[in-house]
Amino acid sequence: MTDADRPEDPSPVTAEVRPDDGDLDASLRPKCLDDFIGQPRVREQLHLVLQGATQRGGTPDHILLSGPPGLGKTSMAMIIAAELGSALRLTSGPALERAGDLAAMLSNLVEGDVLFIDEIHRIARPAEEMLYLAMEDFRVDVVVGKGPGATSIPLDVAPFTLVGATTRSGALTGPLRDRFGFTAHMDFYDPQELQRILTRSAGILGVRIDADAAAEIAGRSRGTPRIANRLLRRVRDYAEVRADGRVTLAVARAALDVYDVDELGLDRLDRAVLGALVRSFGGGPVGVSTLAVAVGEEPATVEEVCEPYLVRAGMIARTPRGRVATAAAWERLGLVPPPDLAVGGIAVRVNEPQRTLFDES
Ligand SMILES: Nc1ncnc2c1ncn2[C@@H]1O[C@H](COP(=O)(O)OP(=O)(O)OP(=O)(O)O)[C@@H](O)[C@H]1O
């Protein structure tokens, strides 16, 4: 493969949706709670919330799904509606710019509907305030007119369940967060779960895959089902073009080499960032912008795309004075870490729970 026929962003290991994921995402989504692999706690909790409401014959509490991109929040929202036998109305925070947009959405709801607001942390303030009342009292006040003559007309909203999804639950305002009866925190998947997801996806796509090959892809998927499914598709292409279509361990490894995804799921940019941090800056601390210049990238890309995973993989630590390479990073590059590396609370930072790391970004 030459550089010219690579897609614009050659890295297949970004967790965000990409335009070419569309069909794939839809066909591979789990359709019911039993289909959903991993997140055992969330599944059990949700099962209880949904079952409880069904037995009482009411609508369940509003549900907030939080977690990094590509872990199954949208899939779970669809499953919630399916399990309740309800219709899913779909919108997103950025789409609700004016309160009127939300009022229109709410007034069209039928009793029992599930209203899914993706990226709910990006909802505009007036719409958010309208949402408070709708969530609590199933009512909205629509303001008609302007200035002193403006009147507010109360409108009833059919009892519904709001499902909000957010990659940054820390960015949600307190009042909004408090109105959710239940918050499900989605966490990264372990390699065994990803392997089961890959095996399921291969079955749906009609791809023959060996168990060890699925395990290999799982290990490079950054704990993220969306990445696992995307890598599977790339590996399938390779298997069909360069081999007999069957995904063996050797085929999987060769394909992932072509796409520059290493054993840890690091891509070329991740490795460049690590390399610059260790080789050019002696392991840090160094600011993100300086680091970004060194690898010829935008600071935002380094901070939002590379860093979360490098931190999670225990390669980089965020400290008040800048980014620091951990011993694992030095070793990964085949170098001996300096003897004074363990100071500065680095180990503590690395082992912090993920949620905090993502919420503050
Ligand atoms: N538990 C799972 N089992 C099987 N496949 C899954 C699972 N979770 C996610 N997927 C797959 O990963 C893809 C991405 O999931 P989804 O779109 O639900 O993530 P998301 O959390 O909504 O991401 P974003 O934050 O970017 O909106 C889905 O199309 C689905 O194929």
Ligand SMILES: [Mg+2]
């Ligand atoms: Mg989503």
